[in-house]
Amino acid sequence: xxxxxxxxxxxxxxxxxxxxxxxxxxxxxxxxxxxxxxxxxxxxxxxxxxxxxxxxxxxxxxxxxxxxxxxxxxxxxxxxxxxxxxxxxxxxxxxxxxxxxxxxxxxxxxxxxxxxxxxxxxxxxxxxxxxxxxxxxxxxxxxxxxxxxxxxxxxxxx
Amino acid sequence: xxxxxxxxxxxxxxxxxxxxxxxxxxxxxxxxxxxxxxxxxxxxxxxxxxxxxxxxxxxxxxxxxxxxxxxxxxxxxxxxxxxxxxxxxxxxxxxxxxxxxxxxxxxxxxxxxxxxxxxxxxxxxxxxxxxxxxxxxxxxxxxxxxxxxxxxxxxxxxxxxxxxxxxxxxxxxxxxxxxxxxxxxxxxxxxxxxxxxxxxxxxxxxxxxxxxxxxxxxxxxxxxxxxxxxxxxxxxxxxxxxxxxxxxxxxxxxxxxxxx
Numbered sequence: 241x242x243x244x245x246x247x248x249x250x251x252x253x254x255x256x257x258x259x260x261x262x263x264x265x266x267x268x269x270x271x272x273x274x275x276x277x278x279x280x281x282x283x284x285x286x287x288x289x290x291x292x293x294x295x296x297x298x299x300x301x302x303x304x305x306x307x308x309x310x311x312x313x314x315x316x317x318x319x320x321x322x323x324x325x326x327x328x329x330x331x332x333x334x335x336x337x338x339x340x341x342x343x344x345x346x347x348x349x350x351x352x353x354x355x356x357x358x359x360x361x362x363x364x365x366x367x368x369x370x371x372x373x374x375x376x377x378x379x380x381x382x383x384x385x386x387x388x389x390x391x392x393x394x395x396x397x398x
Numbered sequence: 399x400x401x402x403x404x405x406x407x408x409x410x411x412x413x414x415x416x417x418x419x420x421x422x423x424x425x426x427x428x429x430x431x432x433x434x435x436x437x438x439x440x441x442x443x444x445x446x447x448x449x450x451x452x453x454x455x456x457x458x459x460x461x462x463x464x465x466x467x468x469x470x471x472x473x474x475x476x477x478x479x480x481x482x483x484x485x486x487x488x489x490x491x492x493x494x495x496x497x498x499x500x501x502x503x504x505x506x507x508x509x510x511x512x513x514x515x516x517x518x519x520x521x522x523x524x525x526x527x528x529x530x531x532x533x534x535x536x537x538x539x540x541x542x543x544x545x546x547x548x549x550x551x552x553x554x555x556x557x558x559x560x561x562x563x564x565x566x567x568x569x570x571x572x573x574x575x576x577x578x579x580x581x582x583x584x585x586x587x588x589x590x591x592x593x594x595x596x597x598x599x600x601x602x603x604x605x606x607x608x609x610x611x612x613x614x615x616x617x618x619x620x621x622x623x624x625x626x627x628x629x630x631x632x633x634x635x636x637x638x639x640x641x642x643x644x645x646x647x648x649x650x651x652x653x654x655x656x657x658x
Contacts, residue, residue, distance in 0.1 A: 250450060264564075
């Protein structure tokens with residue numbers, strides 16, 4: 241085989257390989273870094289984070305606005321401290337409420353931000369004070385059972 | 399009793415010796431790579447033989463693996479009423495594991511064995527010695543181009559394998575079964591992360607490329623220069639490449655995907 245045809249085939253092969261990589265990068269995958277532009281970090285303390293994980297989405301009104309970057313245990317307050325980065329285009333008021341929510345019944349957990357009515361916006365590095373922990377199914381069920389039991393005690397007295 | 403220990407000892411010594419020899423051989427290849435890149439057409443020729451000629455088997459197997467993944471994935475997912483997650487399942491299993499591993503295994507048996515046979519036969523017919531006599535370095539002239547040909551082709555072939563597999567999954571899911579096209583792609587995009595899934599897969603396939611290419615050229619260069627020796631060397635190339643790929647895959651997976 242002559243050298244030019246060989247070069248041509250190798251060129252076609254390499255181009256196909258690169259095209260496949262581009263397809264995987266652009267069509268199949270989403271680049272996690274690119275949809276969050278010039279991020280700033282905020283943090284929030286929770287009594288219980290449930291199954292929240294690093295890289296979990298941060299959403300406000302259902303729209304992705306950031307990602308959880310770090311989760312650590314705060315030994316002073318005996319709480320979980322969740323650090324997350326938020327897209328620089330979005331500002332949230334200082335009385336924003338942070339909840340840990342679940343997408344779907346058994347879906348992944350994410351951090352939901354409910355903005356309040358305050359004029360001042362949260363600055364980078366701020367800590368969100370108002371938080372609501374993840375719903376733990378066991379607690380919910382035990383509460384339900386407790387209420388049922390209490391109802392049961394009242395019923396015969398009637 | 400002493401016999402057993404003697405056998406174990408000789409096994410250990412020859413194992414360590416082999417490992418050291420491979421490592422030194424690897425360093426030699428790297429050292430003479432610059433010299434072999436001066437004549438780039440040698441490497442391009444090897445890219446043709448290892449890469450372009452492996453294209454057909456890689457593309458066809460990728461397509462079939464994707465088709466099977468699509469069928470099996472649909473079978474299980476539709477029980478939970480989430481057949482739209484098929485795209486996610488096909489893409490993740492291909493990008494993380496099946497793409498690099500199966501492409502690596504195919505590459506080892508298609509291209510690695512050919513390289514071993516070629517170098518082994520050169521050794522049997524004393525071409526390597528003749529090159530040495532003519533002051534042509536056989537590592538720079540013969541070994542390094544074949545090594546780099548394998549290292550460069552492997553990630554490209556694995557990417558093509560994954561792409562064909564995803565296409566196969568799409569074919570089964572969207573075209574034949576009738577899963578919604580938009581849901582198929584958007585769920586896939588939502589679940590597949592570029593750095594975490596795609597780049598880790600590419601990294602895996604690059605490591606497999608180095609391992610397979612190194613084993614192939616080493617076994618060829620190290621073979622006993624007889625007809626039987628060459629055939630044994632080819633067998634060893636395929637067997638140890640497969641073992642190396644699977645073992646390295648386990649090690650890399652346990653470091654890369656720990657569920658954070």
